[in-house]
Amino acid sequence: DIQMTQSPSSLSASVGDRVTITCRASQGIYNYLAWYQQKSGKPPKLLIFGASTLQSGVPSRFSGSGSGTDFTLTITSLQPEDVATYYCQKYNSVPFTFGPGTKMDIK
């Protein structure tokens, strides 16, 4: 099975910072990659699918890029409400594995 890794596992940044999270697949998955945001005690929320397509209603400060094995989620200007754990997920073939998550908080 294809393994998904994320880095960093946690990060602390200031409001207004540009933040980047990396997701790597152990084999190529084309662009079948989604990013989710999960706030404490809530279900995940889809941010990006197809590696770079912003889900409707998601603020434009979120963006995704990459294809094949290496992907990034970028927040161009971190806001206090972005405190959450972020997960990537592959969906090119089963199993639809999630990455281990990146926990983000505000300095």
Added chain:
Amino acid sequence: EVQLVESGGGLVQPGRSLRLSCTVSGFTLSDYTLSWVRQAPGKGLEWVGFIRSKANGGTTDYAASVKGRFTISRDDSKRIAYLQMTSLRAEDTAVYYCTRMTFWGHGTLVTVSS
């Protein structure tokens, strides 16, 4: 408005069975692939399995950790998807979500303990 509501969670002894339900509204269940995802306390997300849309054959696939023990099905007339869980283990303790990828339920907690 699209909604997914899970139910059926609770405390169950190891080795026993439990069936979770996901009642949907605002869309036609058979038109979409519906997944179950779980999250153990304090841990990350784990894909459990899915049932494909009717157009894609309505077949199912599962994570290796639950294959042979869990079964996903749906009753389109009742607008309910099910996750039948058998031979439950302590490591199956988690919040179980049903999801259409863009929409998620709020989850139901399953605790496996004697």
